[in-house]
Amino acid sequence: MNQAPQKILQFESIDFQNMEKQYRTHLINCLSGAKSANLIGTIDQQGRENLSIVSSVVHIGADPALIAMVMRPHTVPRDTFENIQQTGFWTVNHVNSEIFHRAHQTSARYPKGVSEFTEVGLTPEYLNTFKAPYVTESNLKFGVELKEIIHLKINGTELVIGEIKHLIIPEKVLGKDGFIDLNLAGTVAVTGLDAYHELSALDRLPYAKAPRTDLIKP
Amino acid sequence: MNQAPQKILQFESIDFQNMEKQYRTHLINCLSGAKSANLIGTIDQQGRENLSIVSSVVHIGADPALIAMVMRPHTVPRDTFENIQQTGFWTVNHVNSEIFHRAHQTSARYPKGVSEFTEVGLTPEYLNTFKAPYVTESNLKFGVELKEIIHLKINGTELVIGEIKHLIIPEKVLGKDGFIDLNLAGTVAVTGLDAYHELSALDRLPYAKAPRTDLIKP
Numbered sequence: 069m070n071q072a073p074q075k076i077l078q079f080e081s082i083d084f085q086n087m088e089k090q091y092r093t094h095l096i097n098c099l100s101g102a103k104s105a106n107l108i109g110t111i112d113q114q115g116r117e118n119l120s121i122v123s124s125v126v127h128i129g130a131d132p133a134l135i136a137m138v139m140r141p142h143t144v145p146r147d148t149f150e151n152i153q154q155t156g157f158w159t160v161n162h163v164n165s166e167i168f169h170r171a172h173q174t175s176a177r178y179p180k181g182v183s184e185f186t187e188v189g190l191t192p193e194y195l196n197t198f199k200a201p202y203v204t205e206s207n208l209k210f211g212v213e214l215k216e217i218i219h220l221k222i223n224g225t226e227l228v229i230g231e232i233k234h235l236i237i238p239e240k241v242l243g244k245d246g247f248i249d250l251n252l253a254g255t256v257a258v259t260g261l262d263a264y265h266e267l268s269a270l271d272r273l274p275y276a277k278a279p280r281t282d283l284i285k286p
Numbered sequence: 287m288n289q290a291p292q293k294i295l296q297f298e299s300i301d302f303q304n305m306e307k308q309y310r311t312h313l314i315n316c317l318s319g320a321k322s323a324n325l326i327g328t329i330d331q332q333g334r335e336n337l338s339i340v341s342s343v344v345h346i347g348a349d350p351a352l353i354a355m356v357m358r359p360h361t362v363p364r365d366t367f368e369n370i371q372q373t374g375f376w377t378v379n380h381v382n383s384e385i386f387h388r389a390h391q392t393s394a395r396y397p398k399g400v401s402e403f404t405e406v407g408l409t410p411e412y413l414n415t416f417k418a419p420y421v422t423e424s425n426l427k428f429g430v431e432l433k434e435i436i437h438l439k440i441n442g443t444e445l446v447i448g449e450i451k452h453l454i455i456p457e458k459v460l461g462k463d464g465f466i467d468l469n470l471a472g473t474v475a476v477t478g479l480d481a482y483h484e485l486s487a488l489d490r491l492p493y494a495k496a497p498r499t500d501l502i503k504p
Contacts, residue, residue, distance in 0.1 A: 094464030101322030246312030
């Protein structure tokens with residue numbers, strides 16, 4: 069980006085409003101940067117399985133271990149949202165570079181009651197009596213219990229908050245300080261609606277400290 | 287991950303509770319996967335600048351263009367949170383591979399009133415009369431106006447929701463369909479608290495469609 073003079077574009081609210089809908093959707097979805105690609109596994113009250121890809125999982129806190137995700141109930145993942153409301157449980161399965169095509173395909177609008185596991189070729193598994201299906205082909209996955217759903221009036225989305233109750237992780241990706249090597253786990257990132265990326269490690273940086281100005285005071 | 291039999295570890299809630307605090311912090315912060323690395327630029331009512339790195343920016347909607355971020359008001363980015371409450375504006379500046387060391391250093395606890403721009407060596411700039419400072423060294427950046435702060439009682443964090451009002455983007459990273467090439471923009475991802483990664487493109491995938499079962503019905 070530093071080579072030569074380059075043309076810089078600027079957009080304002082009015083420009084967003086005037087954009088063609090699909091163009092705007094692509095553009096705005098890219099602005100939040102790198103996003104996690106996760107498969108959300110659920111069952112309904114009849115035990116029928118559902119799997120959907122979600123890019124909005126966000127860390128809320130470590131103690132208790134809380135995550136959230138933003139769901140738009142009237143679009144494709146509505147089965148996921150309804151299942152979570154019904155059962156109170158879901159799994160989060162990291163998408164890796166071997167399964168990202170199949171993971172993406174779960175975003176298709178399959179008829180109600182059809183299992184995306186079967187349709188895209190991923191394997192459901194039940195671990196440790198947890199009440200939602202995991203994805204066998206995912207290397208790193210965890211089970212979440214619903215704590216709270218917050219309706220965001222501003223655009224009708226739902227913030228679904230849950231506590232991490234159960235974690236499955238290969239020993240070799242877990243470091244001595246608790247850090248997980250997601251490169252080694254094959255975890256991918258998504259940008260926008262449809263672009264998948266491997267993570268290529270730059271560096272881990274030390275805990276940042278300010279200079280101790282107290283030591284240089286007279 | 288598919289080579290040989292590997293040891294799989296399982297953890298439950300009780301294990302998280304029994305972990306040493308810093309170990310648990312690392313572990314749980316890694317579970318949400320790839321995260322965006324963004325520098326948040328603000329000013330206080332006296333016009334003093336603040337810059338902090340945040341990994342919780344999440345897409346809320348495209349029309350209107352909404353994003354949110356999760357803030358823990360009693361930890362380091364409290365100046366950012368207070369400034370947003372005071373002024374109602376902030377900038378989001380994508381961290382790229384040339385500035386990630388300096389961006390990370392903004393997480394140090396500098397004394398109140400000290401500008402992280404100056405301390406870490408990044409340049410504030412004011413564009414288009416927007417009431418918060420951008421980072422010159424960031425290639426892709428946008429200005430946000432506060433819409434709502436939702437207090438998450440479950441752990442005392444705050445969900446800060448805003449509307450994207452102003453976008454600055456190099457022409458060459460913006461595709462014809464609105465997709466932004468974040469690899470080309472140099473945007474990095476963060477995992478856990480301190481690990482930075484470049485994005486290495488796998489593929490863009492087409493809009494997923496289910497087979498048209500209506501066409502094969504008798």
